[in-house]
Amino acid sequence: MQLYKTKKVTIITEAVILDNVIKITKELGADGYTVDRVAGKGESGGRFGYDIGGMLSNVRIEIITTEELAKKIATEVEDRYFTNFAGIVYLQNVEVCAKKFCVSG
Amino acid sequence: MQLYKTKKVTIITEAVILDNVIKITKELGADGYTVDRVAGKGESGGRFGYDIGGMLSNVRIEIITTEELAKKIATEVEDRYFTNFAGIVYLQNVEVCAKKFCVSG
């Protein structure tokens, strides 16, 4: 089986802005994502509280996509949100089976 | 401490086939895995529903193993399931402390 090298971008941020972040990635051209809820601690303190509206917990959004788009997403999210909201974003190399993740979507 | 380079294969797919996928990886020779439940969206639509039997949610299965076995697992899961079931699979480089992950299990 052929493996294609591409990128995974991971965004960990406040659950309260999940919908907005997803919207941005969609607008930039990503067509899939995986998301789960995580706890964590960083510069802006710990996030382990009881949550109803998503203020006290983090989400982790992972998107497999081209290197170009991954960088665009990282930049956009960082610029738009991380002044006011807690969060980190990072890229990793991945090898996928399906070619679709390696051509600009 | 010595670090050994090896692979992590990640499978994100419908929770309904979790047991089957685990079985396959075991048959192929992997002797450990980590699994969690995730939400997500891809070609076959979003998976965020209320779930009892695992139809509406994804699982993420991560297996650290040799490059050879990682590729075998990826190929097998892709071939057997991803025609009918939603899912993606990808490989990543990892460095582990224990040598056991780097020799064919």
Next chain:
Amino acid sequence: MQLYKTKKVTIITEAVILDNVIKITKELGADGYTVDRVAGKGESGGRFGYDIGGMLSNVRIEIITTEELAKKIATEVEDRYFTNFAGIVYLQNVEVCAKKFCVSG
């Protein structure tokens, strides 16, 4: 946007020692982490039980930090806990936007 190459160290271990592991990473100098609960299976059997005190489930702790510190954390956790407790630890390359993750904290 500038991306900085650095490391992510992932620790998967028994939930019952989460607090201790976090404490160690803090003492060694890491200033952030992300944690979630996962199920899994390894040498010491499966961990899928009903849990109150954290004996029957795993946690996954991810820390983005310098290569040096990542290695220190991996070694320390491995040495201190993995004789008696189930667990694995691995390192991965990541590229982050914020420089703070690449200078010794």
Next chain:
Amino acid sequence: MEVLLEFFSRFVDQLQKPVLAFLLAGMVVSAFNSKLRIPEAIYQFCVFMLLMRIGLKGGMAIRDGNFLDMLLPAIFCVLIGIGIVLLGSVTLARLPGIKKDDALATTGLFGAVSGSALAVSMLTLESEGIFFEGWVPALYPFMDIPALITAIILANIHLAKQKSGSHVKVDIMPIIKDCLRGTALTVLIIGVVLGLVTKPDSVYESFFNPLFRGFLSILMLVSGMEAYSRLRELKGVAHWYITYAFLGPLIHGLIGFGFGYIAHLLVGLSPGGVIMLAIIASSNSDISGPPTVRAGIPSANPSVYHGTSTGLGTVAVIALYVPFFLALGGIVFGF
């Protein structure tokens, strides 16, 4: 005519019942994109509470009942379950533009049974003071499993033919096991067995029975939210499925009513029991069936069968056919 008038009055009644209202509220809430989410653990607990209550009551009724009285209705359930699927396989599955495996998966679900519709009709009959044998709802698996198995077998025969023209052997036992091991039937069976061999009256009276109504409301709210989500997936699916979702339950329910009437004549099944049998037949599986079908007919498109069943069928049964068969029973048996 009389049935329709009676139905209409019962329908208005039903609208006033909070059960249906919670279902509709769930749909509206989803349509307005509300952030409300009942935690999944609570949803799963609601299902548990309902099925345990149905099972316990069923088991206690079997204990107090006459085994022979149950035999015929149980056999009828098997026949109805298989019959509904066969009927679908020669109607829906033959329509133009319909993928045969999608259609079979769908009829499998409509032959199977909805725990929540069952709960709603129990509540309705009980609050109307219409007696029914407590073991009738516990016949659930006798219709559910045969329907799912028949659908899965037919689909696999079809797929094998498509590939090779050769014949195929589908192994039934794993499918039965899969059904019985599923959450819904496991809980129901635990309930029946405990109701039968122990004396669960105190826990039934202090817990499962009084909380029944409340947890059902919450389940209805979630079902409404789910129905809306599944409905949206139905976009682009052949319109035949919509027709099937509304017409199927009516016909299936009438079949159930017919068989129930025969049981009424032969072994004295009560009027309430006949109505209950009609509703069981009318209802479609929305919780336990879909995963079984997903595993058993992997090539079928879940958006089609899950959408048709959970998005349309459940709403149709609770809003229309529960009151309809109540009305029909009222006319036929004169109450």
Next chain:
Amino acid sequence: MEVLLEFFSRFVDQLQKPVLAFLLAGMVVSAFNSKLRIPEAIYQFCVFMLLMRIGLKGGMAIRDGNFLDMLLPAIFCVLIGIGIVLLGSVTLARLPGIKKDDALATTGLFGAVSGSALAVSMLTLESEGIFFEGWVPALYPFMDIPALITAIILANIHLAKQKSGSHVKVDIMPIIKDCLRGTALTVLIIGVVLGLVTKPDSVYESFFNPLFRGFLSILMLVSGMEAYSRLRELKGVAHWYITYAFLGPLIHGLIGFGFGYIAHLLVGLSPGGVIMLAIIASSNSDISGPPTVRAGIPSANPSVYHGTSTGLGTVAVIALYVPFFLALGGIVFGF
């Protein structure tokens, strides 16, 4: 003087009530670093149960009530909600060392309403046998939404001025939608509507009402644990916020009491209704408001407003101002 004595005796009463005790227990438990965690799903379910009960009772009361009687109190709620924020914007927000957006976010939450304080006061009035119109607690959104909107608008105007001096247009509709789509108001509205147009008495009496007290206790336990966590975040925050958290609810409650008294004179709002209005005004949003403010005033520091509201305000209202306004009502109306 008499008020204080009366208040003191009611305060001791309140201390004996398990509701406040559960709140304090939660704080102590957190302070001792206990590993106890009520599962989040249960916490969310508690909130659901409480608001649904408030909503259903409200809806049923509206159904039985006179629409005109409600109009004036509803308008008063809007005025109070806006008024509290305006008051905060010319006091708290102008104090030295206070970031204006932090202050506005905080006053927004104190203008808004706490579902749990509401539940506590309903329980207290009911168990003291003091009548109040069941629809008064359902006025919640009429104070909540205007307060949040006013705060968000003022903050955005302030931020725009800071940047450019130019004027700014804040779009109100998305904020209203955001409030209504939030979990809390969605549940409350479902409850009101179902109470109004259906007959939910049986599910209310068998489920939502009897379990109310228990789920409220658990919510209080969690609120206590949360209060402690938020309190710790308050370290380093200007002391004015502490003053505001204790003085604000008193003043806001008195404003509410005043308006309520006017409604008492004009449209015959009951003494219990007046007390309830005072407590609604006195209370600060601890569940639904914070996320709305987080989205609407992103630059404000959540540790400040969330800490002040959830860490201090809620405790102050339940421990001090519920008994205080009960005492005040007793004096004023002579019971």
Next chain:
Amino acid sequence: MEVLLEFFSRFVDQLQKPVLAFLLAGMVVSAFNSKLRIPEAIYQFCVFMLLMRIGLKGGMAIRDGNFLDMLLPAIFCVLIGIGIVLLGSVTLARLPGIKKDDALATTGLFGAVSGSALAVSMLTLESEGIFFEGWVPALYPFMDIPALITAIILANIHLAKQKSGSHVKVDIMPIIKDCLRGTALTVLIIGVVLGLVTKPDSVYESFFNPLFRGFLSILMLVSGMEAYSRLRELKGVAHWYITYAFLGPLIHGLIGFGFGYIAHLLVGLSPGGVIMLAIIASSNSDISGPPTVRAGIPSANPSVYHGTSTGLGTVAVIALYVPFFLALGGIVFGF
């Protein structure tokens, strides 16, 4: 002889009780590999409800009781807890092929107490109409903590000796704190304190008490499922553990009964209280103890002690020793 006959009749009774039946059902369900899972949040909530109910009732009983009457039984609990572990350390721990730290971990759990066994025996006594002092179950921590501490200290002394022959100092305070901070004891203590200093009667009567039986059933179901999983881990473990799991609770319970009888003679502990003390002593910790032991004796193999305790001990106590000590009490006190 008479005891055995009486025990046998009570055992059949117990089998009819849904509590034991739910436990067995859980085991069967697991053995058949059913997909049923009670959501973990619900499981945790069941534990909370049970312990809160035990605590509240205990606190209210202490409030109404005579402090001196409780002193002796409390001291006895401490003695029993330590005694059971010492007994195990000179028996089980000295058997051939037994790892000493595994054995000590196991005896620690058997010296400690099971909240669910406690709940089962409360329910049984209450439904048989046998009076017991409400504060007896609240003595739980007085046996639990000393047993766990003794086991952890002995194990650490053993390990230190193995390494260096030198003596060792185990710090007791962190272990006590760890116990008290654990979920189970935290909830119990909150309950006791609230029962003691507030008037929780209304919330007790409307919530914690009526739901007790139901949540206990669900906990039993889960305990059965857990027991089966832990049992499977016991494969390959020395058979002595099986013997210990069945014999230990009998002997420990008899010790408890003996001490209880002394308390009966000296301070008038009721017959029901004596039985309760026997069952507390007989029971082994299945929820709160294991994590404490895991942290305190890291080198011990959790499959051994967790398997022996949760997989065998709990089932033995609920199935055999609750009816046994009831029977014994009946004979001794003549009812």
